Amino acid sequence: MRNRKRTGWHRYVNGVSISTLVTALFIIVPLYWLIATSFKNPNSIGSSPPSLGPTPFSGGNYSNAFVGYDFGIYFRNSVIVTICATALVLALGTLAGYALGRLPMRGKFTTMVILLMISVFPAVAVLAPLYLLMRNLGWLNSYQALILPYTAFNLPFAIWILRNYFLGIPKEMEETGRIDGASPLRTIWSIVLPQALPGLFTAGIFCFTACWTEFLMALTFNSSNNFRTIPVGIAEFGGNFQVPYGTIFAASVVAVVPIGILVFIFRKFVISGLTSGAVKG
Amino acid sequence: MTALSSTPEQMVAEPKLVGRPDVNRQRLARMGWAFTAPALLVIAAVTIFPIVYSVVMSFNNVTVTGNGFSLDGFTFSNYNLLIHASLWRDALYFTLYYTLITVVVELVIGTCIALVLERLAAGRGWMMALLLIPWSMITVINAELWAYIYNGTYGVADYILNALGLGSPVILGTPTPAIIGLMIADIWKTTPFVAIIVLAGLVMLPGDVYEAAEMDGASGWYTFWHVTLPLLRPTIALAVMFRVLQAFGLFDLPYVMTGGGPGTATQSLAILAYNALFKNLSFGPGAAVATSTALLVLLGCLATLRVFRAQVGQEGS
Numbered sequence: 001m002r003n004r005k006r007t008g009w010h011r012y013v014n015g016v017s018i019s020t021l022v023t024a025l026f027i028i029v030p031l032y033w034l035i036a037t038s039f040k041n042p043n044s045i046g047s048s049p050p051s052l053g054p055t056p057f058s059g060g061n062y063s064n065a066f067v068g069y070d071f072g073i074y075f076r077n078s079v080i081v082t083i084c085a086t087a088l089v090l091a092l093g094t095l096a097g098y099a100l101g102r103l104p105m106r107g108k109f110t111t112m113v114i115l116l117m118i119s120v121f122p123a124v125a126v127l128a129p130l131y132l133l134m135r136n137l138g139w140l141n142s143y144q145a146l147i148l149p150y151t152a153f154n155l156p157f158a159i160w161i162l163r164n165y166f167l168g169i170p171k172e173m174e175e176t177g178r179i180d181g182a183s184p185l186r187t188i189w190s191i192v193l194p195q196a197l198p199g200l201f202t203a204g205i206f207c208f209t210a211c212w213t214e215f216l217m218a219l220t221f222n223s224s225n226n227f228r229t230i231p232v233g234i235a236e237f238g239g240n241f242q243v244p245y246g247t248i249f250a251a252s253v254v255a256v257v258p259i260g261i262l263v264f265i266f267r268k269f270v271i272s273g274l275t276s277g278a279v280k281g
Numbered sequence: 282m283t284a285l286s287s288t289p290e291q292m293v294a295e296p297k298l299v300g301r302p303d304v305n306r307q308r309l310a311r312m313g314w315a316f317t318a319p320a321l322l323v324i325a326a327v328t329i330f331p332i333v334y335s336v337v338m339s340f341n342n343v344t345v346t347g348n349g350f351s352l353d354g355f356t357f358s359n360y361n362l363l364i365h366a367s368l369w370r371d372a373l374y375f376t377l378y379y380t381l382i383t384v385v386v387e388l389v390i391g392t393c394i395a396l397v398l399e400r401l402a403a404g405r406g407w408m409m410a411l412l413l414i415p416w417s418m419i420t421v422i423n424a425e426l427w428a429y430i431y432n433g434t435y436g437v438a439d440y441i442l443n444a445l446g447l448g449s450p451v452i453l454g455t456p457t458p459a460i461i462g463l464m465i466a467d468i469w470k471t472t473p474f475v476a477i478i479v480l481a482g483l484v485m486l487p488g489d490v491y492e493a494a495e496m497d498g499a500s501g502w503y504t505f506w507h508v509t510l511p512l513l514r515p516t517i518a519l520a521v522m523f524r525v526l527q528a529f530g531l532f533d534l535p536y537v538m539t540g541g542g543p544g545t546a547t548q549s550l551a552i553l554a555y556n557a558l559f560k561n562l563s564f565g566p567g568a569a570v571a572t573s574t575a576l577l578v579l580l581g582c583l584a585t586l587r588v589f590r591a592q593v594g595q596e597g598s
Contacts, residue, residue: 019397020408027411030469033437034426046435088323096320103313104306111317113590117582118328120523122530124551125575128338128558128568129331152327155320184312213419215533216551220559231421235537245429252422263417267410274416274474275481 038062038249045246061250070225071251074233077222078255080143081229082211085150089158089207090200092151097162097199098188102174112163119156123149123216134221145221146229150211158203161273165199166192202273205266212259230255332575338568359569369570371545372553379460379549380528383467384521390468391475392517396505398476399483409480412473420470424537427466428453438462456546459539463547467534475520482516483509522588526581529574550574 037045038061039054065071100108130149131140139145169192177187193200215231222228228236234255237248263270339359341352363369398408415423430438431452443449452458486509494504532551535541541548541556548556550570558567 016397016400019393020401020404023394023397024408024411026469027415027473030426030430031414033430034422037429050435050437050440092320092323095316099313099316103309103316105310105313105317109590111321113586115324117579118324120526120582121328121332121578122527122551122574124530124532124554125335125571125578126328126331127555128564128571129334130327131558132334133331148323149327152324155324159320209417213417213421215419215421215536216530216555220555231419231533234419234425235421243428245425248425249429252419252425255419256417256422259417259419260414263413264410267413270413270416271409271477271481274477 034249035253037245038253040246042244042246061246062254064244064247065251065254069233069237069247069251070228071230071233071254073226074228074230074251075254077143077227078212078230081146081150082208084143084147085154085211086204086207088147088151089154090204093155093158093162093203094188094193094196094200096155097159098166098192100159101163101166102192112160115156115159119153119160123153127216127220130217131220139221141222141224141227143227145227146211146214146218149217149221150207150214154207154210158207161203161206162196162199165196169195198269198272201266201269205262205270206273208262209259212255335568335572335575338564339572341565343564343568356565359565360573362566363569363573368545368548368553369573372548372550372570375460375547376529376531376549379464379531380525383464383471384524384528386464386468387472387475387524388517388521391472392479394472394476395479395483398480409477412477414473415470416474416477418470420533421537423466423470424534427462427469428538431462453539454543456543459543459547463535463538466538471524475524478516478520479513482513486512519588522581522585526578529578529581 036052036054039057039059040051040061041054041056041058042060042064044051044056099105100112134140134145173191173195174187177191178184182190213231214229215235218229218232219235222232230251234248234251237244237251338352340355340357342354342356342358344351344353394412398405401408430436433439433449433451433454436452438452439449450458452462490508490512491504494508499507530551531549532555535547535549536552536555539547541552551574554567554570554574557563557570561567
């Protein structure tokens, strides 16, 4: 039944292909609307009924996002915060993941369970004390105000993923290194790490996506125009009366393209991360 | 000759390395904690310390002063306020049924998509790549996009409903349509994620079970209900648990799309806490909302502790 042979036009038009098409349209149509609107003439966006395509085609919204609004600044801020946090997560996560996966420590199990629980904790539970802490440190409206919490919130998942990869590497390889007299850090760097590269990709792309899309903490800690990240910037576009959807969508397309390309390149690792137990939605 | 003569040396050297297992073990354990310490310190500084401080704040009269806040004595009044405020109950109720409905719908549609994609001969890779787009979408953008679609004067949803003769409801201005609108936006973003997880579970199922079912003459529906679904249960249970626990933090989508409105119809616990803390600057009650939310998540964790431990133990042994 599962591999029933089909002949004639049934080979192409059947339940599976129609359902696939419906699924694809379900995802594509809203995306099409986002992109099409971003290329419409800024003045024709409020027309009713809405026109199906971007005619006349216009790049006005894009120049407006960068010139009329400060989207360039938001983009730069997002890049800095995301890259720093991801690098920190990978560095600290590799060390911790290696230790928790490989070294004979007591309390490893409890540590992992607690880490897993922290990874599902809502950020709003820590918002007020963190805000006070940042204020006392004079960190409100700074890059470190986001880099530190992003690192902390993404570390549990990275440790989890990396530990699982370290567990799967044969012990003999490492012992060879140790017998050769290499220091533990040297062993990790040149023997274990290359083996765990897929794990690093997975942890990295998840951390990158989470930082790129985070909204609540960015809204609370970095509200000044110079330190806003993309999500906050897009949410605060426009005045009280008219929401400039054309500009918002042009900025959105620019914001979604880098992450889309990264996810596409690393899709194998994203899927392996999604399916490796600790899942993040 | 040389090879032969080196053998006895190795035999002497080998026992020496493993000769003092306890000392070696202790040294490695110390090194392990040294490796883990930086990560744990960062996590503790940003999560555990603030959670404790949140609890302390929620049991205090917090007064806003010129350059900060002061805690003026122990009190239950914040929680008292909470229990008797309809706002908190409404937010809790909204968060709970919003979670329940979206997770169930996402699970049903996601499983259907996974079942279809499993039978797809060509192009499955492309479909997977397509499914990842909503997953990686910034929630704020998702909210703006659907707010535009639902817009009362030039939104396409309004136009379609009109053309179908269903009139033109003010979607985001009326409670029930606004809630449904939010759910649709959520379902669009999260269903693909569920589909990917279920698909991965499906692909890993043993094929011989199906052959046996087919030989017994089981129908497709029967096979799905009695063979596929029970085998998929662990995968689905884990996904549902994480989705439900995360849903307690629901903030971005309603905050941007409806601002918690109309009225307080779409005000989640996280929005209530955020507004109390940063719009009204009532830090005591705000901390109480945040703490009670954290407590609910903690209870959820403890109730499903078995799942967490199984997850860790699975790979550990």
